[in-house]
Amino acid sequence: MQSAVDTDVLIVGAGPVGLMLANLLGLYGRRVTVIEARAELIDYPRGVGMDDESFRTIQTAQLVEQVAQHTVPHHIVRLVNGKGQVLMVNDPATDEFGWPRKHGFVQPLVDRELLAGLRRYPSADVRFSHELVGLHEEPDHVRADVSLGGPEGSVSQIRARYLVGCEGGRSFTRRWMDVGFEGVSPSTRWLVIDVDNDPLGTPNVYLGADPRRPYVSIGLPHGIRRWEFMLFDDEPAELAEDRTFLAKLLTGHVPDPHALEVIGQRVFSHHGRIATRFRKNRVLLAGDAAHLMPVWLGQGWNSGIRDATNLAWKLASVLRGLCDDALLDTYDLERREHAKAMIDLNMTAGSIMKADRRLATVRDTVAGALSLVPAMKSYLTDMRFKPMPRYRRGVVVDPSRQTAGSAADTIRPRLVPVVDAPDRTSPVGLQFIQPRVRTAAAGDALFDDVIGNWWAIVAWGNDPSRLLTPDDLDRVRDLGIGLVCVVPEQQRQWAERAYGGAAVPVTVVGDLQGRIKRWFDERPLGVVFLRPDRFVAAACLAQQTSATLRAVLQAMSYVKREPKG
Structure with missing residues (x-):
């Protein structure tokens, strides 16, 4: 006889992966509880690129209308050098999965729609200011110690058939599983600046492979413009709060850098890491808790959504008694290989972006030659360099x-x-x-x-x-x-x-x-x-x-x- 539990699946972390997983489990009729250590959703600058695979999952979750209002479809990306010359255009026109290949989006607004989507399901429960502080395995369920109101708050327990850690790179769940987190964390830091009332008013994306200071400029929905600038080793993170420094960075990018409506800025580092396994019995990892990747190809958010898409139907199948829980081993088999491939590709893209002056000259020459070869130009334009998930x-x-x-x-x-x-x-x-x-x-x-x-x-x-x-x-x-x-x-x-x-x-x-x-x-x-x-x-x-x-x-x-x- 199975023990009484409070929920079928306990999801740790109310980020996009946890919220999407909860929506899909709700769609499949399962009881799901989401706990989040913060008092509310994160609202600082985060992901900006959504691909067609993720939008197909949004379609499955029946949230297309709600999410689409916060997206720009067919986001074109141009890689330019320090002289502003276009080295590569990424402009895929294919729609084999039903949606444009790339979308720009505003993550905090999309996350809110995912949270609101859970209101459709009486079996879904979201609890903010609830932090996971302990885990205990039982033969047929997991007991989670949850602190209310922070680490010093009172502790209660939630019993669940399965627990999925989606709480990010510093995941308590991953540490409890005692699995490796392999890869590298380059010392390079980047300053993200989000601006309202877009001073350029142009769509699409520019990746500035400028050896003097690499940058990114991104047109986003609702008149928002994002810039990202690489910080040098002698530039402290505190400069993010210095409006004079921000204006200096943006000189040459806008007519008047002092007249910008900055709505958010943050310093972050790139990581290329992956957990050595995504499952330990009734405890699993997804999203940044399972893998971290640089932002260059916008695949961090999308890789997490792929995790949720893969895992949701498998959990539902096991919980319905249709399949043995050996099915859950295939989640690790299928997702980890592709996540690793995306990390490697993003690390390579970062190396291209950060090339010094000598390597930049070689890069620009090679890029110019490749652009004259129709097959290679199509390979880059149609984004065929991106490894599509293939489950062997x-x-x-x-x-x-x-x-x-x-x-x-x-x-x-x-x-x-x-x-x-x-x-x-x-x-x-x-x-x-x-x-x-x-x-x-x-x-x-x-x-x-x-x-x-x-x-x-x-x-x-x-x-x-x-x-x-x-x-x-x-x-x-x-x-x-x-x-x-x-x-x-x-x-x-x-x-x-x-x-x-x-x-x-x-x-x-x-x-x-x-x-x-x-x-x-x-x-x-x-x-x-x-x-x-x-x-x-x-x-x-x-x-x-x-x-x-x-x-x-x-x-x-x-x-x-x-x-x-």
Whole structure:
């Protein structure tokens, strides 16, 4: 018998990662408690870059309208040298995940929307001025000692099935887990200055790789402009409060640096660190508690949101009794490799930004030569240097062998009997596309909005219920997996009539733009298994659907239950 607990998941830290994780768990019907040591949300300058993957998670959390008002979509970034010459333009025009690749945003305002979103869920509770000061493991839950009103306040206990530490780089949770925090913390410090009533009034971002003093200039929503300047070793952090020093930094950047409406300034250092593991039994880490990275590519905030997206559905699956908690081990397997790759990329970008005069000359020459090569220019412009998350181990099934738990990057021709597919790159472990589609209930909508927020088996042109055995369909009902048939829009109404009597309801989707057909047309595959985080868990030919489902259930540590009724 399980012990009585106060909440399913206790989240430590009301930053963006903790708040997003709480919203997703609320969406999945779980009880969640968020504790925050501060008396209110942080309002000082923080993240400014949001990518399409994170916005897709915001879509899942049903907070698009609330968050979008604090964003600037299609944020273009230009890397310039000390002479103002453009070395590289980062202007990705792709929208394969349903949203522009880059957004500028004001983090304190977005964080407030995430906090307000929790009011939708009676099962969600947020407690400020509550600091985690102790942890105790029990066989089936965690007991957390929580101080009210600071370290010297009275201490109470909260019992939770699982605890997730999202309290930042100085995480108490990570120290309690006694795991390493590997990497480097360069001595370089940066002064961030946020200004209201933007004195430039121009959008987008400039990364100033100026060897005299590297800087960043960023146009943000609501007329806010951000500058970031590198501080030299002999410049104390106290200069952040010196308006004369701020005006000196901004001379040459604005017509009148003395007339600025400064709304916030702060000195921070860059870190490139990652925890050696993200889980210890019923205690997990996410966001900055698990990994710290420099700000150059705006991936600190986004990497934390990826953590929340990956972890939420897994916690919900275990708490519902659908899966053994071995499923939670895949969170570490899947997320830590990509977080490390993003740290390495950001550290490299920082080296490019901070190059001294000699190296800057070499950099500028190389950048000029590369810009003349169309393929390389496209590589930089479309942001293809950014490593997309690819899960090779975890809740994945290899498409060639239908083996659970790992997936190769390519599909082996001799194991899949199709020879004419132009793309042999395996889609397993990658995010599925999200074009606009049409259903009987939705005239024009994004794909995720019509297939639901949980698992889905998506078949091109086929009724997926006919590809599964009666026992398979019992498992589909038990797990709440959605069945989806995608057809050209011209066939949709016919398919709705033909597949309307399926043993398990099938959602028929009309491919308005032809992008889903093109996706299937380029690969030797006819069915995909989509996880709640929209990553492809498995892909197969139609005749392999039943065997592939069994492999997916194994990969997710499914606990077989007797069908109801």
